[in-house]
Amino acid sequence: MSIPTTPQVTSPVPAAMAPADVEAVARAAQQAAPALAALPPRARAAALRAVADALGSHADELVGLAAAETHLADARLRGELNRTQVQLRLFARTIEAGDYLDVRLDAADPGFVLGPRPDLRRTLWPVGPVLNFAASNFPFAFSVAGGDTVAALAAGCPVVVKAHPGHPGLSRRVAALVTEALTAAGLPAGTFALVEGDDAGRALLAHPAVRAAAFTGSTRVGRLLADAAAARPDPIPFYGELGSLNPVLVTPAALAERGEEIARGWVASVSGSAGQLCTKPGFLLVPEGHGLEGVVAEAAAAVAEHPLLNPRVGAGYVARRDAVLGTDGVTVLAEGAVATDDDGTVRATPTLVATDLEALRAHRDPVLEETFGPFAVLVTYPAGTDLGAVVGELFAGELTATVHRGSGESGELAGLLGTLGRHAGRVLVDGWPTGVAVTPAMQHGGPWPATTSDGTSVGTAAIGRFLRGVTYQDAPQDALPAPLQDGNPWGVPQARSGVGESAHW
Known part of the structure; x- marks a missing residue:
């Protein structure tokens, strides 16, 4: 084409x-x-x-x-x-x-x-x-x-x-x-x-x-x-x-109730805009014995080929994909396809791989790095794993962190959500991080290396x-900036502290 x-x-x-x-x-x-x-x-x-x-x-x-x-x-x-x-x-x-x-x-x-x-x-x-x-x-x-x-x-x-x-x-x-x-x-x-x-x-x-x-x-x-x-x-x-890896955690109860739905949602989120989104869920953590291999492969096979943004992005994607595929302990769920045009444009379908928690710990350097493009990693964890501890151990600052829970899980997730909030700027429950609402309450930024500041x-x-904040002390009215004048010519909200209030503190 x-x-x-x-x-x-x-x-x-x-x-x-x-x-x-x-x-x-x-x-x-x-x-x-x-x-x-x-x-x-x-x-x-x-x-x-x-x-x-x-x-x-x-x-x-x-x-x-x-x-x-x-x-x-x-x-x-x-x-x-x-x-x-x-x-x-x-x-x-x-x-x-x-x-x-x-x-x-x-x-x-x-x-x-x-x-x-x-x-x-x-x-x-x-x-x-x-x-x-x-x-x-x-x-x-x-x-x-x-x-x-x-x-x-x-x-x-x-x-x-x-x-x-x-x-x-x-x-x-x-x-x-x-x-x-x-x-x-x-x-x-x-x-x-x-x-x-x-x-x-x-x-x-x-x-x-x-x-x-x-x-x-x-x-x-x-x-x-x-x-x-x-x-x-x-x-x-x-x-x-x-950079951001945006881990998604799936509890055993969530897997039992809607594992296939979660797997299909993950593939769709990873594949959106050919995986070229900063909020792509690059890591999905699921219990051992999940049985989702076939669902993931089927969902990935249905995704059409998509050209990446430019040759530089494409070359970076190919290099990162090859590095992870060549890592011990990594197996392929959906191999995907990669083709390079004469002008350097790379066209790809999703590549999804799997590893386990032990292998990820052993090979964290080649695997725990953002792969910009339609690529993601499924990580299995054994029964009884403290998911909050795993996030603290393996994932640095993130734009997002997500947990998928079972229908009966609510209050007991408070500790996990608190942990995720210390490692990510946006914590999601039963959703997918791609798609960032433009609204007053949105936080799109997290601890380093997701962002360089807490903005x-x-x-x-x-x-x-x-x-930046500026205070004027004992300045005459006609010399003050408009929002600080008693007449309030801009009509902005003014929080006032009156005389004598401190006596009642």
């Missing part, structure tokens, strides 16, 4: 940026930062909605570009584009409400229990220009106009996106639409820019104008960037979403990564 050629688009930036161009982008973002921060939330909300509208009105064009460059299916891409629009509108609503500013006003109190208290007013303020390294596997939702970009813009920070080389034409077109929408909405020049090339990304990460960075990608590259951010003369926060890159809490 031939790969469609990439449609021609007009790029708002050159394919590679000279140092002078990078400097101009950084300085423009720095100059825009104060004006953007001073805009009322409703103005930024209107701009985010304008971006959502622009993306929606060009949906057919954008999906066509994305399909040509990433090989992802039309339905998947349209759903992701819709998710991206929903993210924009959700963050618009969030900043209009104003709670994200966490405004606290403590009135001057000469009778304060610890001694006279001055007038103190605290809010969260934008950190300044943010550098966003776009991801390959979500060309809309984690790319140019994706979650990190939206969260930073919502916080009031200018954004410079380093485009992913896996979908350059799409990145340029989306950047042009975003720039046009933000400009038309009245946001200051320099609020948004796109750069291309690793050199530009590294230069911006080191530039003093950049005050925070976000990344979604491999553990190796993420660690390099995180170390570079920390090694600056003025270290900056680096929010990286890196989330999905959901409205993601705004907090790009804000």
